Amino acid sequence: MKYKAVAFDMDGTLLTNERLILPETVKMIEKVTTKGIKVILVSGRHHTIMHPYYYQLKLSTPVICCNGSYLYDFGKQQFFAAKPMSKMQAKKLLKLVNTYGIHTLVYTDKVMTYEVLDDHLESFSEWVTSLPKFLQPEIKKVDSFEKVIDEANVIFKFATSSHNLTALKQFSQAAAAENEFSCEWSWSNRVDVAIKGNTKGNGLAHWAKHEQIELREIVAFGDSYNDISMLSLAGLGIAMGNADDEVKAHADYVIGDNNSQSIATELEKLFL
Incomplete structure (x- = not known):
């Protein structure tokens, strides 16, 4: 399978325990994007809390916010595919x-x-x-x-x-x-x-439709219970080593923890 996109949960996955993205991961994401692979941030966070990392990684795709409650386009500064509560x-x-x-x-x-x-x-x-x-x-x-x-x-x-x-x-x-x-x-x-129904998996489905990419063409990384829907729906679901066993059970395989260089290593294997 030739994957066209990679989706990252943030806390506990892309971010270390110090809320940082490892330099090795940043460099590898830059290499991956130059090959035309789309990178998507998927989080329970508000878009304003995602923006510093979006800016650091020099991304251009919309982000999935609040566990799939809405997508946000930083270029247009507007949300879409939203399902708020009354x-x-x-x-x-x-x-x-x-x-x-x-x-x-x-x-x-x-x-x-x-x-x-x-x-x-x-x-x-x-x-x-x-x-x-x-x-x-x-x-x-x-x-x-x-x-x-x-x-x-x-x-x-x-x-x-x-x-x-x-x-x-x-x-x-x-x-x-x-x-x-x-x-x-x-x-x-x-x-x-x-x-109800607002999940990272559903958010990823909205994003895939927006980007005209099949879900089976997406790789997803996650570590927590709110990542299960995304790991299950993506073509390839990868759990972090720090994830609970129940989360790992919904992934295709498990790599190292969020404080290691495992994401960079895996991206190199998959895309370079």
């Missing part, structure tokens, strides 16, 4: 967040918002301030998520987290029971909640 659904989800005492960020079409700064967000904010000014995304503190929902043009995702895993699991189960939301674990203590 204001009523967002308020229903907010009620569950408050009931279970779960921390959340609410992602709109423009910005990520939070009411309370937790330890993860504090660390994340440090990364943001380390970037050049023109690449720094806005993470906005708000007094009321209710007001955010009322005033936003679009709500794409709730990024929920808790060190109380029992409460987080109960919240996730309650949200899923509404039969309106997709709850996907993006980390050991973080659950992304979007409209």
Whole structure:
């Protein structure tokens, strides 16, 4: 099979534990793109948080954001193939967040918002301030998520987290029971909640159609549960060594972890 594109999950896959792309990987991606292979970033992240890496890799293709909730074209500065939640659904989800005492960020079409700064967000904010000014995304503190929902043009995702895993699991189960939301674990203590059907796999399908590429012509790399749909749908699914066994079971094979040069090595084998 001659593959025409390669899709990367970001956290835990393309990025090291220090939120960096290894220099060897950057160089290999540059070599791959010069051969006409399309590179696509696929993440639970908001597009503004993906932009620094998109810029670093000098990409031109749209990115898949918020676990497939929308695609974003940086050239046109607009989203498409979007499936946001309604204001009523967002308020229903907010009620569950408050009931279970779960921390959340609410992602709109423009910005990520939070009411309370937790330890993860504090660390994340440090990364943001380390970037050049023109690449720094806005993470906005708000007094009321209710007001955010009322005033936003679009709500794409709730990024929920808790060190109380029992409460987080109960919240996730309650949200899923509404039969309106997709709850996907993006980390050991973080659950992304979007409209049911919004998955990385579906996002990749929209992207493939946009680029006129068959899914069987795409290689996908991932490490987490929210990557399973993408790993299963792509022509070749490759799991990282740091992935859980259940994730690895949905891949065609497994390589080294995200802190190693395994992605660069694999790209060279596949495309050069």
